[in-house]
Amino acid sequence: MPKTYSDKEKEYIKIQLKKAAVECMTLYGVKKTTVDELVKKVNIPKGTFYLFYDSKELLLFDAINELHNELEKQFLQNLNLLSDQMDVDKLTDLLCDMIRQVDNTYLLKILTSGDMELIMRKLPDEVVEKHLTQDDFNTEKLFSFIPKAKDKNVEAFSGALRGAFLTLLYKREIGEEIFEKSLKLMIRGIILQLME
Structure with missing residues (x-):
């Protein structure tokens, strides 16, 4: 069963995902930016990523x-x-x-x-x-x-x-x-x- 997050946690995770996205795009480009790298930077399980974004x-x-x-x-x-x-x-x-x-x-x-x-x-x-x-x-x-x-x-x-x-x-x-x-x-x- 997926973990539930408070609204504050959801907002924080989304902000951190966007920061990680900018960092990864800048360093690696789009092709080499992976969901694995993004969740690693934000310290969330991979399944949690898909609670926020479909791709x-x-x-x-x-x-x-x-x-x-x-x-x-x-x-x-x-x-x-x-x-x-x-x-x-x-x-x-x-x-x-x-x-x-x-x-x-x-x-x-x-x-x-x-x-x-x-x-x-x-x-x-x-x-x-x-x-x-x-x-x-x-x-x-x-x-x-x-x-x-x-x-x-x-x-x-x-x-x-x-x-x-x-x-x-x-x-x-x-x-x-x-x-x-x-x-x-x-x-x-x-x-x-x-x-x-």
Whole structure:
């Protein structure tokens, strides 16, 4: 019979599993991260892992999504501070800063190694769809700060911003010395179209 855990214990285990997931993804990558390694780091029985997650990919995605949500929350807070003085340059700088923050996390390594694709392929369709819908919803939040954006296509702009973000994968090919300027041009172009 499986052990029962209090709500406090469940919360603690879930936090520790996500920390272990980040550590393992960073050290070993997705392929070499195993449920055995994760439960060893958290000091729980293997069966307990499956009380929390149906697969290691769901845990890894949950950990990645948590970082994504933290960065987005910070972005929206900064956006809120700018709301009275919103202009193309300030919004461009804010979006570029967010992308720079991502560049300084483990997330870029996951994206550039192809590990994110491995995770996404093994996720249930509804989890992937929910994630993409959440991105569109957050673009809608951005739109709410820009009066002229209300008639724009949220999905198209959400996709364009995702595309600009994904240029991080090609930083070397673009040229590291001009990457910042190139990224700023792309973001500025999107923002100009959004605010026109």
